[in-house]
Amino acid sequence: MVALPKPAIKNISPFILNQGSAGLNPQSEIPLIDLSKLDAKHAIVKACEDFGFFKIVNHGVPLDFISNLESEAVGFFSLPSSEKEKAGPANPFGYGNKKIGPNGDVGWVEYLLLKTDPSSNLNELPTGFGNNPEKFRSAINDYISAVKKMGCEILELMADGLKIQQRNVLSKLLMDEQSDSVFRLNHYPPCPELNQASGDGATPPNMIGFGEHTDPQIISILRSNNISGLQISTRDGSWIPVPPDQTSFFINVGDSLQVMTNGRFKSVRHRVIASGSKSRLSMIYFGGPPLSERIVPLPALVKGTESLYKEFTWFEYKKSAYSSRLSDNRLALFQRIAAS
Ligand SMILES: C=C1C[C@]23C[C@@]1(O)CC[C@H]2[C@@]12CC[C@H](O)[C@@](C)(C(=O)O1)[C@H]2[C@@H]3C(=O)O
Numbered sequence: 001m002v003a004l005p006k007p008a009i010k011n012i013s014p015f016i017l018n019q020g021s022a023g024l025n026p027q028s029e030i031p032l033i034d035l036s037k038l039d040a041k042h043a044i045v046k047a048c049e050d051f052g053f054f055k056i057v058n059h060g061v062p063l064d065f066i067s068n069l070e071s072e073a074v075g076f077f078s079l080p081s082s083e084k085e086k087a088g089p090a091n092p093f094g095y096g097n098k099k100i101g102p103n104g105d106v107g108w109v110e111y112l113l114l115k116t117d118p119s120s121n122l123n124e125l126p127t128g129f130g131n132n133p134e135k136f137r138s139a140i141n142d143y144i145s146a147v148k149k150m151g152c153e154i155l156e157l158m159a160d161g162l163k164i165q166q167r168n169v170l171s172k173l174l175m176d177e178q179s180d181s182v183f184r185l186n187h188y189p190p191c192p193e194l195n196q197a198s199g200d201g202a203t204p205p206n207m208i209g210f211g212e213h214t215d216p217q218i219i220s221i222l223r224s225n226n227i228s229g230l231q232i233s234t235r236d237g238s239w240i241p242v243p244p245d246q247t248s249f250f251i252n253v254g255d256s257l258q259v260m261t262n263g264r265f266k267s268v269r270h271r272v273i274a275s276g277s278k279s280r281l282s283m284i285y286f287g288g289p290p291l292s293e294r295i296v297p298l299p300a301l302v303k304g305t306e307s308l309y310k311e312f313t314w315f316e317y318k319k320s321a322y323s324s325r326l327s328d329n330r331l332a333l334f335q336r337i338a339a340s
């Protein structure tokens with residue numbers, strides 16, 4: 001594995017999370033789903049209800065697709081800033097460094113945000129995009145196809161587990177040619193100054209790599225190298241660390257799936273805490289519907305009850321998401337106020 005260069009920083013204060021390790025609950029277990037087991041569909045539904053998050057093993061994604069993409073990504077993030085910046089600034093797609101989104105959020109992270117449609121910006125990767133942009137492009141395409149296939153299998157198991165007759169009711173949205181899915185490579189560089197900075201006296205301060213948020217799409221499929229940092233928020237509001245596992249995937253329920261299940265599944269709040277000494281690299285596929293898709297609860301899940309949400313299209317939701325801050329509760333605008 002190639003060592004990534006360390007960026008020079010003078011002032012790390014905007015990135016410090018002023019709460020030490022308070023509120024962390026390392027005891028909770030992250031639900032583990034074995035995709036080869038017959039009862040996977042029930043375990044998936046339970047994990048989505050309890051956590052909105054789970055880990056997948058026996059996923060069927062070829063490990064060489066993962067390692068090829070990881071080495072291409074390491075190669076890209078090792079380039080001099082002047083080279084990486086040729087792919088930026090992220091607007092929202094492209095190379096971004098520390099700035100997340102358009103509304104003032106920052107994190108100790110550099111990233112590449114890409115559309116997944118192979119005919120779109122993947123083919124516009126600028127020259128200077130590593131030594132062999134064609135190799136990078138092909139590693140991204142191989143990875144995305146395999147991960148999308150696994151994502152569709154998971155969405156079909158969810159539909160089965162929810163006893164919905166049309167088992168492709170969710171997966172067809174990702175399979176649609178117009179699916180508005182995105183792909184992100186995040187690199188959290190080490191921050192040696194963190195070890196010297198003073199926290200609350202007892203514990204060193206935490207550094208925000210990627211601030212807390214929920215993902216807006218249907219499902220996010222995350223894989224990282226073996227460096228920790230990802231945390232999820234539980235129903236009681238405490239944070240639990242997600243032990244890294246570079247051979248597995250982690251699934252997040254997104255806001256759209258929360259709505260489509262009429263609140264039965266909850267989108268999971270999560271964040272990344274950067275490390276003082278090690279580089280974390282993550283790759284995330286965000287499976288989204290076509291822009292024109294109406295995001296409404298599946299009819300089978302509203303029988304006898306009312307929809308908890310006002311109707312909206314994915315385009316309307318995305319537009320509103322892009323005028324929000326990262327930590328905002330983006331669904332609040334679309335919630336129906338229960339009649340008393
Ligand atoms: C602050 C922002 C970044 C984000 C768009 C937003 O305005 C609010 C949602 C953010 C998020 C979180 C999940 C994904 O990383 C992402 C690509 C997405 O779809 O929504 C990011 C957006 C981004 O970085 O552009």
Ligand SMILES: O=C(O)CCC(=O)C(=O)O
Nearest residue numbers: 184186210230272282284
């Ligand atoms: O990098 C990670 O591990 C998670 C990042 C994340 O939540 C995101 O990009 O939406």
Ligand SMILES: [Fe+2]
Nearest residue numbers: 213214215270
């Ligand atoms: Fe996220």
